[in-house]
Amino acid sequence: MLGFLFRGAAAGFAATIPMTAVILALHRLLPREREMELAPFEVAEGVAEVTGVEAAVPEEVLVPGEIVAHFGYGAAAGVLHQALTGTSIMARMAFGAIFGFAVWAASYLGYLPALRIRRPATRDPWQRNFTMIVAHLVWGATLGLLAARLRVTDED
Numbered sequence: 001m002l003g004f005l006f007r008g009a010a011a012g013f014a015a016t017i018p019m020t021a022v023i024l025a026l027h028r029l030l031p032r033e034r035e036m037e038l039a040p041f042e043v044a045e046g047v048a049e050v051t052g053v054e055a056a057v058p059e060e061v062l063v064p065g066e067i068v069a070h071f072g073y074g075a076a077a078g079v080l081h082q083a084l085t086g087t088s089i090m091a092r093m094a095f096g097a098i099f100g101f102a103v104w105a106a107s108y109l110g111y112l113p114a115l116r117i118r119r120p121a122t123r124d125p126w127q128r129n130f131t132m133i134v135a136h137l138v139w140g141a142t143l144g145l146l147a148a149r150l151r152v153t154d155e156d
Contacts, residue, residue, distance in 0.1 A: 004082060005079050005082065007082060007147060007150040008078040008079040008080070008081060008082025008083070008147060009075040009076070009078050009079050009082075010075070010078070010146075010150065011078045011081075011082070011143050011146035011147040011150055012074045012075040012076065012077050012078015012079065012081065012143055013071055013072075013074055013075040013078065014142070014146055015074060015078065015096075015139045015140075015142035015143035015146055016070065016071045016074030016075075016139060018138050018139070018142050019074070019135045019136070019138055019139035019142070020040070020070070020135075022131075022134055022135040022138045023038060023039065023040070023131060023132070023135045024038075026130070026131040026134065026135070027131060030127040030128075030130075030131065036124075036125075036128060039108075039128070039131075039132055040066065040067075040069075040070035041063075041066045041070075042118055043069075043070075043107075043112060043117060043118060044062075044065065044066035044069045044070065045062070045066065046112070046116075046117035046118045047069070047117055048062060048065075049117075050115065050116060050117055074139065074143075077099075077103050077143075078143055078147070081095075081096060081099050081140075081143055081144070081147060082147055084099070085099075085144065085147065088148070089144075089145060089148040089149070091144075092144035092145065092147055092148040093141045093144040093145050093148070094141075094144070095140075095144055096140035096141050096142070096143045096144025096145070096147070097137045097140045097141040097144070098140065099140045099143070099144075100136035100137050100138070100139045100140020100141065100143070101133065101136055101137060101140065103136055103139075103140070104121075104132055104133055104136035108120065108121035108124075108129075108132065109121050109122065
């Protein structure tokens with residue numbers, strides 16, 4: 001069971017790499033996005049602010065912590081994905097993309113605003129939402145592919 005969960009975490013962590021590349025690439029292409037902080041940092045700072053950590057931790061520690069939190073969240077969501085999917089690579093990629101969108105919606109329209117960590121995505125410019133949705137679709141499809149490949153490798 002532990003290996004099963006670890007494979008999901010590893011796939012979620014690794015899928016965060018292309019997701020982050022998409023966020024960075026699209027962030028640079030959209031003029032209005034330059035005025036806004038990258039979403040993963042914005043979320044991590046919101047958590048630090050809500051929990052009171054931001055006032056107690058120096059900035060040079062917060063930024064690496066924000067990166068760790070971003071990849072950690074990807075790994076944690078990868079474990080959930082692992083528990084919900086079948087074995088087919090195409091099914092996992094398709095489900096992964098849907099799962100990625102669901103993670104975006106649950107986060108940016110659901111619990112982040114509810115916990116007052118950030119404003120709801122409905123108050124963001126469409127370009128920001130486009131960037132984050134595409135990034136989550138890439139993350140989810142990559143997660144599905146990697147999780148399926150890890151499962152196949154493990155079963156060989």
